[in-house]
Amino acid sequence: HEGHSHDHHHHDHSHDHEDLGGINFCGDGGSLTGGCQDGLGNIAAADQKVFLWKEKENETTQQDSPASDEDDSTLGNHPWTHTKPCFTSAETNHTLCVFTDNHFASNRGASFITTPERATFFTTTTPFLDPSLTKDINQDLHRTIPSRYEKQLIPGKGMGLIAKVHIPRGALIMANTPSLMIDYRAFEDLPKDSYRQLQASAVDHLPPLHREHIMALSTHDSADRSHIEKIDKICGTNAFDIDPHPEDPMQDHGFYVVFPEISRMNHDCRPNADYYFSHDTLTQYIHAIRDIIPGEELTLSYINPVMKHKARNEKLNRIWGFQCSCPLCTAPTPQQLASDTRIAQIRDFWGEFSDWSTDSRASPQLAELVASLYEQEKLWGNMYEAYTWLALEYNAAGEPWTAVKWANKAVERGIPVVGENDSDVLQMERLIKDPWAHWSWMKRVRVRGGWGKGREREGEENHENDDDE
Numbered sequence: 001h002e003g004h005s006h007d008h009h010h011h012d013h014s015h016d017h018e019d020l021g022g023i024n025f026c027g028d029g030g031s032l033t034g035g036c037q038d039g040l041g042n043i044a045a046a047d048q049k050v051f052l053w054k055e056k057e058n059e060t061t062q063q064d065s066p067a068s069d070e071d072d073s074t075l076g077n078h079p080w081t082h083t084k085p086c087f088t089s090a091e092t093n094h095t096l097c098v099f100t101d102n103h104f105a106s107n108r109g110a111s112f113i114t115t116p117e118r119a120t121f122f123t124t125t126t127p128f129l130d131p132s133l134t135k136d137i138n139q140d141l142h143r144t145i146p147s148r149y150e151k152q153l154i155p156g157k158g159m160g161l162i163a164k165v166h167i168p169r170g171a172l173i174m175a176n177t178p179s180l181m182i183d184y185r186a187f188e189d190l191p192k193d194s195y196r197q198l199q200a201s202a203v204d205h206l207p208p209l210h211r212e213h214i215m216a217l218s219t220h221d222s223a224d225r226s227h228i229e230k231i232d233k234i235c236g237t238n239a240f241d242i243d244p245h246p247e248d249p250m251q252d253h254g255f256y257v258v259f260p261e262i263s264r265m266n267h268d269c270r271p272n273a274d275y276y277f278s279h280d281t282l283t284q285y286i287h288a289i290r291d292i293i294p295g296e297e298l299t300l301s302y303i304n305p306v307m308k309h310k311a312r313n314e315k316l317n318r319i320w321g322f323q324c325s326c327p328l329c330t331a332p333t334p335q336q337l338a339s340d341t342r343i344a345q346i347r348d349f350w351g352e353f354s355d356w357s358t359d360s361r362a363s364p365q366l367a368e369l370v371a372s373l374y375e376q377e378k379l380w381g382n383m384y385e386a387y388t389w390l391a392l393e394y395n396a397a398g399e400p401w402t403a404v405k406w407a408n409k410a411v412e413r414g415i416p417v418v419g420e421n422d423s424d425v426l427q428m429e430r431l432i433k434d435p436w437a438h439w440s441w442m443k444r445v446r447v448r449g450g451w452g453k454g455r456e457r458e459g460e461e462n463h464e465n466d467d468d469e
């Protein structure tokens with residue numbers, strides 16, 4: 001209830017959206033029916049006032065062709081330079097189109113594959129309303145600040161990024177706005193052929209330099225493919241999962257998002273950098289989670305790092321097609337078994353800290369143990385969680401000064417990995433200001449000190465809300 005989840009920023013780096021194939025196909029067996037393709041007419045009929053950007057009918061089925069430079073943004077009062085093609089699922093009746101805004105982020109451009117309703121929602125969010133928010137974020141196509149790393153061929157991994165200078169823990173390494181932002185609904189509602197055409201058009205519509213940048217990304221292997229297949233493979237190898245904007249009315253489908261500069265970072269099970277996405281700037285931020293010395297490769301974990309060796313390797317192999325050769329995965333067997341044992345312990349304790357009943361084993365000592373296990377495991381991106389639990393457990397035990405010490409550490413470690421507006425970070429800031437007024441104050445003492453009452457009394461459940469005001 002206190003809003004802390006152990007892996008909420010560790011979504012998989014990418015999803016094998018192929019797994020979703022076969023559900024909710026447009027028409028039977030994935031074949032397109034007449035009513036399936038070219039949804040633009042339908043959209044306009046549905047709501048002519050909102051969707052002023054309806055395009056000329058004869059252009060709507062164009063697919064595998066290079067981007068046209070024609071800027072049709074004058075067609076309506078909207079940011080989109082392209083709003084085609086579209087496909088409508090005969091089964092769900094959802095229409096999905098490509099929406100490209102080639103002026104986004106100082107003319108870098110961004111392409112969305114989503115429903116017209118969601119595209120319109122995006123235009124009401126801060127990054128679209130205030131162009132100054134995305135002005136100098138991307139430092140790849142047009143650089144104004146010197147880079148801290150360089151791209152190099154890494155034996156056995158393809159390209160990768162190597163630190164050129166010392167990068168202190170907490171430093172910003174890079175940030176990107178999306179190139180492609182694909183509604184998961186596209187994979188669910190449309191047949192493969194259709195969503196692949198949307199993906200290719202989304203890339204083709206971007207400004208030329210940006211488009212080349214994406215086309216140069218890894219497809220994992222070097223097999224010969226058509227343009228459309230190649231783009232699908234680039235998406236599958238390089239996309240991150242992003243949750244919906246908190247105010248987006250469509251909360252049940254997230255996005256599959258490609259950030260080309262960030263995509264050059266290879267995987268390590270114990271990485272030196274971590275990422276989070278901010279909807280306020282529509283930006284993925286990468287920060288160092290420990291000090292990095294010149295010559296070290298910059299790495300991210302593509303998966304939740306708190307998994308045992310076998311599970312990690314299976315997932316990496318299934319989705320990205322490589323055998324993990326990171327230091328942890330190639331350590332001598334006894335060390336790997338010890339690591340797996342620590343992982344199992346960590347996972348066993350996770351639930352305890354969010355359980356505020358007398359059943360919970362949580363205590364300051366248990367939080368100390370988890371912090372120690374995280375440290376031994378070099379899970380630097382997770383340290384803020386352990387510090388958050390330490391702060392809460394010490395406060396819940398009635399030790400405010402120790403609680404404030406850990407809350408400060410949680411904030412310091414949390415900002416680079418979950419962002420300054422994350423609910424855990426904000427909560428720790430409130431605890432620092434006034435531990436006695438925080439909902440956690442004496443919480444375990446009160447619950448455990450009751451006369452055999454197994455559970456806390458009713459009406460005491462919603463501390464998070466009391467605390468917010």
Ligand SMILES: C[S@@+](CC[C@H](N)C(=O)[O-])C[C@H]1O[C@@H](n2cnc3c(N)ncnc32)[C@H](O)[C@@H]1O
Nearest residue numbers: 157158159218220238263264265266267320322
């Ligand atoms: C997001 S890209 C990373 C950049 C990529 N190496 C490139 O050349 O653009 C993901 C792909 O990089 C390769 N890769 C990433 N991490 C790796 C690792 N630890 N070991 C081997 N290959 C890796 C795999 O081919 C994977 O599908």
